[in-house]
Amino acid sequence: MAYSEKVIDHYQHPKNVGTLDKSKNNVGTGLVGAPECGDVMRLQIEVDEATGVIRDAKFKTFGCGSAIASSSLATEWLKGKSVEDAVKIDNMTIVEELNLPPVKIHCSVLAEDAIKAAINDYRKKNGLEELQFEESAIH
Amino acid sequence: MLKLPIYLDHNATTPCDPRVVEAMVPYFTNAFGNAASRNHPFGWQAEEAVDIAREQVAKLIGADPKEIIFTSGATEGDNLAIKGVYEMYASKGNHIITCNIEHKAVLDTCRHLEKEGAEITYLNVKPNGLIDLAQLEAAIKPSTILIAIMYANNEIGTVMPIPEISAIARTHGVLVFTDGVQAVGKIPVDVKNDGIDLMAFTAHKMYGPKGVGALYVRRKNPRVKVTAQIDGGGHERGMRSGTLNVPGIVGFGKACEICMQEMEADAKRIGLLRDKLENALLKIEESYLNGDKESRLPHVSNISFKYVEGEGLMMGFNKNIALSSGSACTSASLEPSYVLKALGLGDDLAHSSLRFGLGRFTTEEQIDYTIEQVTNTVNKLREMSPLWEMFKEGIDINTIEWAHH
Numbered sequence: 001m002a003y004s005e006k007v008i009d010h011y012q013h014p015k016n017v018g019t020l021d022k023s024k025n026n027v028g029t030g031l032v033g034a035p036e037c038g039d040v041m042r043l044q045i046e047v048d049e050a051t052g053v054i055r056d057a058k059f060k061t062f063g064c065g066s067a068i069a070s071s072s073l074a075t076e077w078l079k080g081k082s083v084e085d086a087v088k089i090d091n092m093t094i095v096e097e098l099n100l101p102p103v104k105i106h107c108s109v110l111a112e113d114a115i116k117a118a119i120n121d122y123r124k125k126n127g128l129e130e131l132q133f134e135e136s137a138i139h
Numbered sequence: 140m141l142k143l144p145i146y147l148d149h150n151a152t153t154p155c156d157p158r159v160v161e162a163m164v165p166y167f168t169n170a171f172g173n174a175a176s177r178n179h180p181f182g183w184q185a186e187e188a189v190d191i192a193r194e195q196v197a198k199l200i201g202a203d204p205k206e207i208i209f210t211s212g213a214t215e216g217d218n219l220a221i222k223g224v225y226e227m228y229a230s231k232g233n234h235i236i237t238c239n240i241e242h243k244a245v246l247d248t249c250r251h252l253e254k255e256g257a258e259i260t261y262l263n264v265k266p267n268g269l270i271d272l273a274q275l276e277a278a279i280k281p282s283t284i285l286i287a288i289m290y291a292n293n294e295i296g297t298v299m300p301i302p303e304i305s306a307i308a309r310t311h312g313v314l315v316f317t318d319g320v321q322a323v324g325k326i327p328v329d330v331k332n333d334g335i336d337l338m339a340f341t342a343h344k345m346y347g348p349k350g351v352g353a354l355y356v357r358r359k360n361p362r363v364k365v366t367a368q369i370d371g372g373g374h375e376r377g378m379r380s381g382t383l384n385v386p387g388i389v390g391f392g393k394a395c396e397i398c399m400q401e402m403e404a405d406a407k408r409i410g411l412l413r414d415k416l417e418n419a420l421l422k423i424e425e426s427y428l429n430g431d432k433e434s435r436l437p438h439v440s441n442i443s444f445k446y447v448e449g450e451g452l453m454m455g456f457n458k459n460i461a462l463s464s465g466s467a468c469t470s471a472s473l474e475p476s477y478v479l480k481a482l483g484l485g486d487d488l489a490h491s492s493l494r495f496g497l498g499r500f501t502t503e504e505q506i507d508y509t510i511e512q513v514t515n516t517v518n519k520l521r522e523m524s525p526l527w528e529m530f531k532e533g534i535d536i537n538t539i540e541w542a543h544h
């Protein structure tokens with residue numbers, strides 16, 4: 001199976017690899033997936049508390065090229081977005097942007113889950129109610 | 140100059156040796172006869188070529204030419220041997236013993252027979268990938284008709300103790316079938332010394348063409364019979380009907396002849412390259428060899444690089460180096476290799492494995508390049524791996540509650 005150009009580009013030049021200080025109140029961390037499934041994503045957001053805008057985003061991913069690309073792309077999209085808008089990122093837009101084949105859709109689902117988990121972690125830390133999400137259809 | 144891409148997937152298939160192709164060519168055009176045409180020179184010529192090839196194939200495994208049944212490949216040979224014995228010896232019993240790291244062609248054939256009333260014992264292998272002989276003997280019962288254990292494993296290259304297995308089988312009057320695909324032509328296999336009753340193998344794993352293989356069926360002590368699975372003109376002593384693939388068989392024979400002459404030197408040279416590759420890659424922190432180090436094919440190495448995922452790893456160099464991963468990230472099931480899991484490896488280590496399969500045309504330059512590329516990619520991906528970071532921080536990833544999909 002050949003990878004799309006965009007997946008290859010993210011794989012070769014991943015954006016925003018790294019770690020944010022998870023002890024900080026304005027940093028939300030989402031860790032999703034499982035080593036046994038061959039995919040683990042950790043996605044972090046740092047929120048500007050005055051504006052509610054995501055100032056920085058970082059990821060680390062254990063997984064195939066599509067999983068790495070999905071999380072790299074997610075961090076790019078998160079930066080500069082308000083937390084409210086970030087919640088709306090849908091896995092299918094990741095699929096479209098990266099031209100993921102059906103067998104790799106779960107990588108985009110994982111990225112969406114990681115975003116939501118990071119946002120909820122941030123909300124929890126700041127005394128906000130955690131958002132309830134419907135289970136994604138494709139896992 | 141290093142020519143890319145490099146092929147290190149010789150357990151999947153091998154290139155045809157140019158000498159093999161050369162031997163085959165006339166049998167596509169001038170000497171195109173049907174080996175079963177007994178009444179004219181075209182048929183005679185084809186038959187003679189098949190006879191010579193049958194001798195070459197038989198000689199490589201220490202068999203009599205009459206004991207060689209040509210097939211379309213090892214999957215067919217596996218099916219014919221197991222189903223054929225099951226049907227032929229139905230009056231004696233219905234129990235077959237195999238193991239859980241066999242090739243799918245054996246496992247799925249056994250599953251098929253289970254639906255038809257067979258009782259199958261799937262022995263677990265030890266963590267080194269070899270079967271426990273005491274366990275094997277304990278599994279034998281009066282209804283046991285066949286032991287089906289592979290000669291060498293396709294993923295980890297471990298070589299099973301076939302002579303010991305057949306010695307046990309012999310004392311209980313049980314037949315021994317072995318899938319010899321990975322071993323024949325790579326290491327000495329002698330059906331007489333090894334006490335094998337049936338063995339499937341194929342040309343394309345030993346520098347011959349695809350689409351042709353053989354099933355060895357013992358004719359003496361005991362005389363073994365199998366029920367044909369393909370009916371028709373009664374070719375191959377009635378055990379496998381169908382017009383013989385003459386060019387393929389000629390190529391198979393030539394490939395066997397070359398292996399006979401060059402196997403020893405090849406194994407020595409390739410073994411040294413394999414060891415160089417393996418020693419270098421095992422120097423990488425948290426990398427582990429899968430399968431027994433000693434009882435093993437000389438050209439295979441299967442290594443897990445903990446905290447990086449195999450498919451992601453391959454993506455770092457798969458434009459330039461062809462190899463296989465135990466990760467099955469692209470398959471619908473997302474299940475990693477059942478062979479590695481059978482060794483007791485956690486799914487995470489199974490996902491992190493690469494299989495290196497060297498071959499007759501592998502060079503030291505290619506191995507040096509591979510060492511460099513794999514090492515660099517492992518390091519690069521670990522910098523990106525949350526699991527590596529946790530490991531470095533001393534966090535045991537087994538204590539984390541993962542959300543399973």
